Amino acid sequence: MCAKILLVGQGLAGSVLALQAEEAGFDVHIADDDRPIRASQWAGGLVNPVSFKRLTLSWKIDELLPVMYQFLTAVETKFQLKFYTPLNFHRVFASIEEQNQWDVISEGPKGKYYSSKRIENRNSVAVEAPFGIGEVLHAGWLNVPHFLSVARNYFISKQKFHQQTIAEKDLHKKDNMWVWNEIKFDFVVVCSGVSLTEWPSLSTLNVIPNKGETVTLNLPEADWNEMIHFGNFLLPLDTNKYKLGATFDWSPTDEFPTETAKEELLKAFQCHIRTPFQVLQHNAGLRPTTKDRRPILGCIEENGIQFFGGLGAKGVLLAPYFSKMLVAHLMHGTPLDHEVNAKRYLKS
């Protein structure tokens, strides 16, 4: 008989883990209560191998990217649907120093992610780029809401999706198994994003909420299909429809969209791109971040409740690699990497 696993939370973390755990042979149940603070529903969905702050490569990119491609190819084949679009990413250089730094990197060993080709400002809409534009390779976009909705419908069709809140008090242990709703589980994995209040035994995990806001714009004169970055990103969604984001607020008091963040985004947009626009939508979510910027996997106490999360601003890239690691750990006892292991939060 295959081992049973209950996942609490069906955001990116829970959905990717659910599909990988099932593929590995687990009998998977998943629950979600659609709370408004969830991050995945509002994620940009961008995959960007380069961190523009210092033009460094994203952490573990050479290991994460192949696993992400492998996972997305497998789910696209399974569902006969397209979730991921490879898109080049145009970086509007912030200074001449950045342009020079880019040229040096693109000629070196990390050059496979930084194109040495200079991009012409060839859009019909003018992008203010006095220092030029560079192109990041191997970037792309996951349509996260579409992926989540397909994953949910799949588990609904198997009668393994539970539309409800689950808290630690709803579970008890019997014969070394977790019992919830009279169903016995070998493992319970909480994938609850920033929400940890229902889980006293996970209270030492320090998941820090970071609020992000985006606006969706109608740009009737825009015709480009690349992602553009000028301090903020602009992502093509549909004909004339673009997502502009995202803000970072490290001290959020709530999860609601704010006028301040909207103005910040629109000001940055208007400084760099001259074209008429209308705001179609404005959204906010809370990114689950951690102090050491590393995800959290596993349990704190031996045979305790497991956690998978802390994916920060890079959920799309991190989720497949680290859920695969957690699945191997639960199935075969394969050790978790120390830097992502939940046990790093153990109080000494």
Ligand SMILES: Cc1cc2nc3c(=O)[nH]c(=O)nc-3n(C[C@H](O)[C@H](O)[C@H](O)COP(=O)(O)OP(=O)(O)OC[C@H]3O[C@@H](n4cnc5c(N)ncnc54)[C@H](O)[C@@H]3O)c2cc1C
């Ligand atoms: C504005 C914004 C833009 C972003 N852009 C990008 C991007 O471009 N690229 C990228 O890779 N990442 C991006 N991110 C980050 C990404 O969204 C997160 O890393 C990722 O979505 C986190 O997923 P999660 O499943 O851990 O958490 P969540 O998405 O928050 O999911 C947690 C789920 O658990 C459910 N839940 C919680 N508690 C319970 C309970 N007790 N019972 C039942 N259900 C429960 C919630 O309803 C929720 O659905 C962005 C985030 C934001 C906010």
